[in-house]
Amino acid sequence: MRSVFSVAAGLSCLSLATATAIIPDKIYGVNLGSWLLLESWMLPGEWLQMGGEQCNPCSSCIATEFAFAQAYPDTVDQKFEEHWNTWFTGDDVNQLKDLGINTARIPLGYWIIEPLVDRKTEFYPRGGIHQLRRGLKQLKDAGIVAILDHHALPGVAADNQQFAGQCTNTPQFYTDYNYNRALVWAAVMTGLSHLHPDFSSVFAIEAANEPLMNATLTPGYGDYQKKFVQTVRAMESLLGIRARTQNRRASTDSSASFNATEIFNGVSPANCRFTGEICKVILEALPILVDVSLEVGGFDLHSVFGLAGQPQLMTNFMDVSWQSAGPAANPADAAMGPQGYDNHLYYVFGGVADPNPKAYMTSICNLQRVQNAQASRNIPLWFGEWGLPTQFSATDAFLRDWADAQKLAYTKGAGWIFWNFKVEISEEAGDLAREWSYMEGVKRGYLTRDPAALHNPNVCDPYIN
Numbered sequence: 001m002r003s004v005f006s007v008a009a010g011l012s013c014l015s016l017a018t019a020t021a022i023i024p025d026k027i028y029g030v031n032l033g034s035w036l037l038l039e040s041w042m043l044p045g046e047w048l049q050m051g052g053e054q055c056n057p058c059s060s061c062i063a064t065e066f067a068f069a070q071a072y073p074d075t076v077d078q079k080f081e082e083h084w085n086t087w088f089t090g091d092d093v094n095q096l097k098d099l100g101i102n103t104a105r106i107p108l109g110y111w112i113i114e115p116l117v118d119r120k121t122e123f124y125p126r127g128g129i130h131q132l133r134r135g136l137k138q139l140k141d142a143g144i145v146a147i148l149d150h151h152a153l154p155g156v157a158a159d160n161q162q163f164a165g166q167c168t169n170t171p172q173f174y175t176d177y178n179y180n181r182a183l184v185w186a187a188v189m190t191g192l193s194h195l196h197p198d199f200s201s202v203f204a205i206e207a208a209n210e211p212l213m214n215a216t217l218t219p220g221y222g223d224y225q226k227k228f229v230q231t232v233r234a235m236e237s238l239l240g241i242r243a244r245t246q247n248r249r250a251s252t253d254s255s256a257s258f259n260a261t262e263i264f265n266g267v268s269p270a271n272c273r274f275t276g277e278i279c280k281v282i283l284e285a286l287p288i289l290v291d292v293s294l295e296v297g298g299f300d301l302h303s304v305f306g307l308a309g310q311p312q313l314m315t316n317f318m319d320v321s322w323q324s325a326g327p328a329a330n331p332a333d334a335a336m337g338p339q340g341y342d343n344h345l346y347y348v349f350g351g352v353a354d355p356n357p358k359a360y361m362t363s364i365c366n367l368q369r370v371q372n373a374q375a376s377r378n379i380p381l382w383f384g385e386w387g388l389p390t391q392f393s394a395t396d397a398f399l400r401d402w403a404d405a406q407k408l409a410y411t412k413g414a415g416w417i418f419w420n421f422k423v424e425i426s427e428e429a430g431d432l433a434r435e436w437s438y439m440e441g442v443k444r445g446y447l448t449r450d451p452a453a454l455h456n457p458n459v460c461d462p463y464i465n
C-alpha cells in the first residue's frame with residue numbers, strides 16, 4: 001500500500017501550465033479506429049500476418065485483442081507495438097491536417113490504464129499509453145483536437161463485437177465492479193488530460209461507446225452516467241479547475257496553485273467534498289494517475305503553475321436515442337458543465353432505410369435526429385460514426401451524392417466524425433477502403449478535399465418531403 005504522502009509527492013510533480021482544447025465551431029473529424037483498439041475486420045491481411053484468425057462467431061477463434069493476448073502471451077506486446085507504430089503515423093497526421101480535419105475520435109480500451117486489468121482472467125497488450133501520448137502530441141502539433149472514447153469497457157459492454165475487445169455473448173460491463181473500473185479510468189484520463197502537456201489536445205472524454213441498445217439489459221447505466229460526470233468534475237475541482245460562465249478560452253491566470261495535500265484532503269473519507277462513492281473512485285484513481293504519469297513521462301518538473309485557467313473537459317455520451325428499447329436514461333440529466341452528445345448512423349447494417357439509392361437519399365435528406373436531440377436537450381450533438389457503405393452496389397456517382405447528403409445532414413448538428421480515417425488496402429481486404437476509408441474516399445473523389453465543401457449543395461433538393 002502506497003502512503004498518501006508518496007502519492008501526494010508524486011502528484012505535486014505533475015502540475016503544469018497546459019491548456020485543454022475546446023470544441024471546434026464545426027467538427028470535421030475522423031475516427032482513429034483499429035489503432036489502440038484493434039478490430040481485425042479492418043485489417044484482415046495484417047491480422048493474419050500477426051498470427052490472428054477470422055471466424056464467425058468471432059468468439060470461436062483469435063479474432064480480438066483479448067484472444068490474441070491469451071494465445072500469444074510472450075509476443076503480444078511486441079506485435080501490437082509494431083501495429084501501433086505503423087497503423088497511425090506522423091504521415092497520417094500530416095495528411096489529415098492537409099485535408100482540413102480538425103478532430104480525432106480515439107477509440108480506447110480500458111486496458112490502456114494497465115492497473116485496471118485483472119491479469120488472472122483478462123488478457124490485453126501493454127504499452128498503449130505511450131502510443132496514445134505520442135499520437136496526442138502529433139495531433140496537438142497539427143492543431144487537431146481529440147476525444148478520448150472509452151470504446152471497449154471493462155467486463156465487455158456489447159456481445160460478439162470485435163470493438164468490445166473480447167468476443168463473448170455474456171457482457172459484464174453493467175455491474176458495480178465494472179462501472180467502478182470505468183469511473184477510475186475516467187478519473188485518470190481527466191487527470192492526464194489536464195496535467196500532461198501532450199494530452200492538451202483532448203477536449204472531451206466519452207463515457208461509453210455504443211452500450212446495448214435495449215436499456216432493460218443495462219441496469220445501472222443511468223447511474224453510471226451521473227457518476228461519470230461527477231467523477232470528471234470532482235477531479236477537475238480538485239485540480240482547481242472550475243466552471244466558467246462565459247469565456248471558455250484558457251486564461252493565463254496561474255494564481256491558484258496546485259496543492260497535492262489539499263487534493264487528498266478533499267477526497268479523504270473524513271473530509272469528502274463529493275458524494276462518498278466519488279471520493280472512493282478518486283482515491284483509487286490518484287495512485288494510478290501517479291503511476292501512469294511516471295510511466296508515460298514527459299512532464300516538465302520545473303514548471304509548476306496553477307491549472308485554474310484551463311477550460312473544463314466536455315463529458316460525452318451517446319445521445320438518449322441510442323437506447324431505443326426499454327427505459328433509457330437521458331444523459332442530459334447528468335450534465336454539470338460542458339457536455340456533448342454522440343450519434344452513430346450506419347445504413348449498411350439495415351433497419352434505417354430500404355436498400356436502394358432513392359430510399360437512402362430520402363431518409364438522409366429528411367433526417368430528424370438533430371431536431372430530436374434538441375428536444376431531448378442532447379445538444380451539442382455530433383455524428384461520431386458514419387461512413388459510405390451501402391446494402392447495394394453503389395455507383396461512384398451515388399457515393400458522391402451519398403457523402404454530400406450525409407455531411408449536409410450532420411452539419412445541421414455540431415458536425416461529423418467519419419469511420420474510419422483509413423482501412424487496410426490489400427488483397428485480403430478487397431475493396432473495403434472504397435466506402436470505409438476517409439483518406440481513400442477523398443482520393444477517389446467521393447469526399448471533397450475541403451471537409452466543409454460539398455460537390456453539390458443542392459443534392460437533397462429532389463428528396464426533401
Ligand SMILES: *[C@@H]1O[C@H](CO)[C@@H](O)[C@H](O)[C@H]1NC(C)=O
Nearest residue numbers: 257258259260261262263265
Ligand atoms: C497546501 O494546503 C495545505 C492544507 O490546506 C496547507 O497546509 C499547505 O500550506 C498548502 N501548501 C502550499 C505549498 O500552499
Ligand SMILES: *[C@@H]1O[C@H](CO)[C@@H](O)[C@H](O)[C@H]1NC(C)=O
Nearest residue numbers: 213214215216217324325326
Ligand atoms: C429488451 O430486453 C428485455 C429483457 O430481456 C426483453 O423482454 C425485451 O423484449 C427487449 N426489448 C426489445 C425491443 O428487444
